[in-house]
Amino acid sequence: MRQATGNALSAALIAAISSIEKEYTMSLDRTERNARPGVDRQFIDRWSPRAFDPTQEISREEIEIIFSAARWSPSCFNDQPWQFVVAPRTGLDFQDFLETLAPKNQKWAKKAALIGYVVCRRHFAEKEAKNAWAEFDSGAAWMAMTLQANALGWYTHGMGGFDQAQAAKRIGADGNAYKVICAFAIGKRSDPSTLPEDLRDAESPNGRKPLSEVVQFGHLGTPPTA
Ligand SMILES: Cc1cc2nc3c(=O)[nH]c(=O)nc-3n(C[C@H](O)[C@H](O)[C@H](O)COP(=O)(O)O)c2cc1C
Numbered sequence: 001m002r003q004a005t006g007n008a009l010s011a012a013l014i015a016a017i018s019s020i021e022k023e024y025t026m027s028l029d030r031t032e033r034n035a036r037p038g039v040d041r042q043f044i045d046r047w048s049p050r051a052f053d054p055t056q057e058i059s060r061e062e063i064e065i066i067f068s069a070a071r072w073s074p075s076c077f078n079d080q081p082w083q084f085v086v087a088p089r090t091g092l093d094f095q096d097f098l099e100t101l102a103p104k105n106q107k108w109a110k111k112a113a114l115i116g117y118v119v120c121r122r123h124f125a126e127k128e129a130k131n132a133w134a135e136f137d138s139g140a141a142w143m144a145m146t147l148q149a150n151a152l153g154w155y156t157h158g159m160g161g162f163d164q165a166q167a168a169k170r171i172g173a174d175g176n177a178y179k180v181i182c183a184f185a186i187g188k189r190s191d192p193s194t195l196p197e198d199l200r201d202a203e204s205p206n207g208r209k210p211l212s213e214v215v216q217f218g219h220l221g222t223p224p225t226a
Helices: 002-027 041-045 060-071 094-099 103-109 134-151 164-171
Strands: 082-088 114-121 155-159 178-187
Touching: 041 134, 060 082, 060 134, 082 094, 082 134, 094 103, 094 114, 094 164, 103 155, 103 178, 114 134, 114 164, 134 155, 134 178, 164 178
Parallel strands: none
Antiparallel strands: 082 114, 114 178, 155 178
């Protein structure tokens, strides 16, 4: 009797441990994603997974919170040239958006909770002049919405691999006025084993160039330690 109770307890314990291990593995940096001490974890913990859980639906409220964060990004003359055009997977537009993606992206993005495009207005709203910073500002807004998504437990994945002309036509973006810069997916993470075999190996956070290659003092080629 005591033996049977002991076995049941061990089985429960093993199940609990393996569930914790699974959670841990899902959130673990499996590469040496080293950060200089002092860098806020939100920047290092952001990464672009492809294994998304198709059972997870994103609510209207979550969508509004995520894209409201983007609104607070800086922009030249506070012009806010960004637009996000989105299609949750439960809606009628999702399949059309999915079909604008490169076939390799479709393979994993089909399980995302939402597919969208980052679009920018090419000219300043107040002036007729071309806004040379529209894409820069839209990139900043994209990062803000990504970090807000992460804070709510969602992950984003940007995609340059999509048919820009087809996407522009689908969302009604006049090419003279707007540029469809990038596509993206938002989803909740799933186990890498759910991915097609050719995508599984890449399903972990990757590394970065050393600081000395991206920051220079005074002129290009001078490391920050100089
Ligand atoms: C503008 C842009 C375009 C990208 N295009 C694709 C793409 O078409 N397909 C894809 O699988 N990943 C794409 N990515 C994801 C990058 O490969 C990824 O951000 C990069 O390797 C850094 O990895 P991390 O985001 O996990 O830190 C893109 C990312 C950005 C920002």
